[in-house]
Amino acid sequence: MDxxxxxxxxxxxxxxxxxxxxxxxxxNTTSSDIEDWxxxxxxxxxxxVEQEFxxxxxxxxxxxxxxxxxxVDIIISxxxx
Amino acid sequence: xxxxxxxxxxxxxxxxxxxxxxxxxxxxxVLLASSVTFLFWNNLSVYTVIQAIIVLLSAYxxxxxxxxxxxxxxxxxxxxxxxxxxxxxxxxxxxxNLFLVTANHIFNLFNININFGMVTRNSLxxxxxxxxxxxxxxxxxxxxxxxxxxxxxKCALFMxxxxxxxxxxxxxxxxxEKDLYEGHKLKYDSLCKGxxxxxxxxxxxxxxxxRCGYFVDTVYGDLGTYNGxxxxxxxxxxxxxxYTNFSGSIDIIMGISEIIGINLPENFKAxxxxxxxxxxxxxxxxxLGSWLRDYIFYPLQKSNFIQKLNKKCKNIxxxxxxxxxxLYLSMFIMWTLIGIWHGGAYTFIIASGILQFIYIVLEDLLxxxxxxxxxxxxxxxxxxxYKLYQALRTFLLFSFAxxxxxxxxxxxxxxxxxxxxxxxxxxxxxxxxxxxxxxxLYDFRVLIxxxxxxxxxxxLSRSGSVREKLFKQNIVFRWTIIYMLIFAILIFGCYGVGYxxxxxxxxxx
Numbered sequence: 001m002d003x004x005x006x007x008x009x010x011x012x013x014x015x016x017x018x019x020x021x022x023x024x025x026x027x028n029t030t031s032s033d034i035e036d037w038x039x040x041x042x043x044x045x046x047x048x049v050e051q052e053f054x055x056x057x058x059x060x061x062x063x064x065x066x067x068x069x070x071x072v073d074i075i076i077s078x079x080x081x
Numbered sequence: 082x083x084x085x086x087x088x089x090x091x092x093x094x095x096x097x098x099x100x101x102x103x104x105x106x107x108x109x110x111v112l113l114a115s116s117v118t119f120l121f122w123n124n125l126s127v128y129t130v131i132q133a134i135i136v137l138l139s140a141y142x143x144x145x146x147x148x149x150x151x152x153x154x155x156x157x158x159x160x161x162x163x164x165x166x167x168x169x170x171x172x173x174x175x176x177x178n179l180f181l182v183t184a185n186h187i188f189n190l191f192n193i194n195i196n197f198g199m200v201t202r203n204s205l206x207x208x209x210x211x212x213x214x215x216x217x218x219x220x221x222x223x224x225x226x227x228x229x230x231x232x233x234x235k236c237a238l239f240m241x242x243x244x245x246x247x248x249x250x251x252x253x254x255x256x257x258e259k260d261l262y263e264g265h266k267l268k269y270d271s272l273c274k275g276x277x278x279x280x281x282x283x284x285x286x287x288x289x290x291x292r293c294g295y296f297v298d299t300v301y302g303d304l305g306t307y308n309g310x311x312x313x314x315x316x317x318x319x320x321x322x323x324y325t326n327f328s329g330s331i332d333i334i335m336g337i338s339e340i341i342g343i344n345l346p347e348n349f350k351a352x353x354x355x356x357x358x359x360x361x362x363x364x365x366x367x368x369l370g371s372w373l374r375d376y377i378f379y380p381l382q383k384s385n386f387i388q389k390l391n392k393k394c395k396n397i398x399x400x401x402x403x404x405x406x407x408l409y410l411s412m413f414i415m416w417t418l419i420g421i422w423h424g425g426a427y428t429f430i431i432a433s434g435i436l437q438f439i440y441i442v443l444e445d446l447l448x449x450x451x452x453x454x455x456x457x458x459x460x461x462x463x464x465x466x467y468k469l470y471q472a473l474r475t476f477l478l479f480s481f482a483x484x485x486x487x488x489x490x491x492x493x494x495x496x497x498x499x500x501x502x503x504x505x506x507x508x509x510x511x512x513x514x515x516x517x518x519x520x521x522l523y524d525f526r527v528l529i530x531x532x533x534x535x536x537x538x539x540x541l542s543r544s545g546s547v548r549e550k551l552f553k554q555n556i557v558f559r560w561t562i563i564y565m566l567i568f569a570i571l572i573f574g575c576y577g578v579g580y581x582x583x584x585x586x587x588x589x590x
Contacts, residue, residue: 019401039374040408043382044391060224062383063375 001079006053006072013052017045027069055079082122084247084333085286092119093337096243100341105264112238112261112341119243120205129205132170133241139166140215141236144229147222160223164216171212174204179425207246209422213372215240218254220376227255235262244337248330250348251368257343265342274548275340280566281538282332285325287574289531292524293322295575299519301487304496307518309503314515316501319487320480321532324352327366351539356471357448358440358478369422373415381411405445413438423486428494432486440478527573 007025014023018036031037037045046062049071055078057065065071082089096115100108121129143163150156172180181197188195218239221227230236238261239254300307300315307315328349338345348367355361362370381387387407395403420434455462488494508514516522541547551559 039378040412043379044404047383047388047391058224059375059380059383060221060226062379063224064226 001076003072003076006075009052010049010068010072013048014045017041017048025068027067027072029068030066049075053079082119084330085283097337097340101267105266108264109235109238109262112242113234116238116241116243116246120207120241120246122206124203124205126203128203132174132205132208135170136167136212136215137233137237137240139163140218140240141230141233143219144222144236145231147219148229151225156223160219163219167212167216167219171208174202174208176421176425177202179421179427182427207241210246210249210251211240213422214251217251217372217376221254227253227258230254230258238262242343244334245345248327248334249366249368250331250334250346251372252345256346260343263342267340268342271339271342274552275336275338277336277548277551277563277566278339279333279336280563280570282329282334282336283574284531284566284570285329285332285535287570287576289528289535290322290325290329291575292520292528292531293318293325295519295524297322297487301497304500308500309505310508311505311515311518312497312500312503314509315518316480316484316497318528320476320483323483323486324349325535351543353476353536354472354540354543355475356468357444358437358475359444361475361479362437362441369419373419377418378411378415381414382408387411409442412441416441427491428485428488431491431494432482432484436482436485440482531569531573 010025011023014025014034015021018034018041020034020036023034031042043062046057050056053075055075057074061074065074082092092115096111100111100115103111120133140163143159146159147156147163150159178199181199185196218227222229230239239257242252242257242261245252297315297319300311301319304312331348335345335347346368350364350367352361352365355364387410390407390410391404394406397403398406416434416438417430418434419437420430420432423429423433452462461467484497485491485494488497512522516525520528538547541550551562554562
């Protein structure tokens with residue numbers, strides 16, 4: 001799976017979780033770019049991403065992730081294992 | 082040892098002088114010696130030493146074992162064991178009475194004639210801080226976000242770093258590791274900036290917080306005489322007392338650390354400018370919030386139980402509302418824990434736990450409706466007046482909750498609320514009555530001006546560090562401000578011990 005496909009699938013996950021069809025994420029997208037992405041919604045997003053890609057983030061990654069780029073790097077490292 | 086006492090000042094000066102004159106390599110040992118001295122100051126006994134050793138050894142040994150068996154089941158077992166030991170000592174030393182009171186209530190409810198007496202436990206200073214800090218250390222090693230400290234003395238320094246023992250902030254090992262053990266050079270810039278921050282903290286505590294305290298203590302100590310408008314003013318002043326005391330302590334702590342060369346995370350960001358209680362808690366005791374988020378809330382939300390509940394609720398109540406129920410359940414657990422952390426009594430659980438939870442849930446539920454109403458009737462929510470209303474509302478809601486934080490019991494809290502409803506508006510207008518409750522006209526003037534200064538500085542801090550802004554100014558302006566701060570503390574500070582306004586320095590002018 002290449003990066004562009006991951007971003008495409010991530011867009012759908014973000015749109016679904018935050019109920020906003022306009023969302024387009026890139027590697028620099030952070031929680032401050034998406035209105036409803038706060039600490040309360042963060043886990044819902046994480047779980048939705050895990051389900052989409054059939055992988056798991058560990059708690060250290062969940063708390064340390066700084067932007068969507070880092071999320072994608074973790075996804076790639078997991079699905080390529 | 083109070084942070085504003087002369088003893089603490091002398092202690093810090095001595096610790097800093099020794100720190101900067103010994104060779105760089107052993108500077109951390111000076112910090113450790115100072116921290117151990119501070120930790121056992123006035124409270125040195127076999128009992129307290131054992132308390133500290135239990136926490137230190139649990140974190141040190143299990144930290145190494147967790148790392149050794151990383152990614153295996155054993156690692157999880159060691160992590161849980163270490164955490165359980167630290168929690169057990171914390172509960173035993175701080176929360177025994179909470180359990181006894183609860184048991185008494187339950188026995189009473191079922192008419193069983195058993196009544197436990199309360200116990201006194203001699204716990205070490207900073208137990209609530211170092212226990213949670215060491216729990217986070219174990220979890221971070223388990224999660225692989227940091228490597229364990231192999232030197233037990235260095236581990237002891239991380240646990241006991243003296244400035245943060247009284248009021249935090251909560252620190253993480255990965256952020257402290259480098260700063261704490263590296264011998265720092267004394268930098269003129271850090272020294273000046275650190276001192277200014279310490280002065281600002283002292284100003285908040287001695288000029289504002291202590292002064293508020295005299296009024297609050299008088300009113301809450303005699304609700305029969307002081308009620309109605311007296312209580313309303315006391316409720317407001319208590320919130321300001323709490324904020325200036327807590328954030329002032331943090332300023333002193335951050336200032337000392339800045340001089341040493343240790344970066345600590347900010348704990349307050351102008352909380353009274355928050356538009357909602359949700360936002361307020363992002364700006365108040367920030368490091369406690371992030372501690373609970375990372376180590377309680379996230380794991381809870383991600384747990385199988387909550388995720389299953391999430392699915393079930395979504396099926397029953399629909400996507401939007403369904404996800405709220407498990408979310409509120411996790412939040413309820415988290416807020417109850419925040420309440421318990423603040424103190425082993427029901428008043429704290431109500432004030433800083435349950436009431437805050439209720440506020441946040443109501444904001445979440447009513448927010449969209451209120452937005453719609455505002456749109457319909459054409460209220461400009463971007464206007465200054467609307468933002469002021471939101472900040473005032475947040476302040477008052479928080480102040481109301483803090484009634485229970487200050488109350489000696491739930492009954493006392495209800496008594497304070499009842500006393501608000503006595504009709505005596507002349508207290509505020511007759512120009513004499515208000516000044517009979519611990520603060521006279523002069524003190525009120527000092528207090529009001531100081532609070533205005535506080536809010537201006539807090540307001541300015543929202544667009545970046547006020548000290549950075551100050552240090553960019555010309556030398557004359559910069560030093561004028563610094564000298565004004567020093568003289569304000571010397572002239573208007575309240576120095577406790579048998580506070581007698583007539584005997585105060587500034588009265589003699």
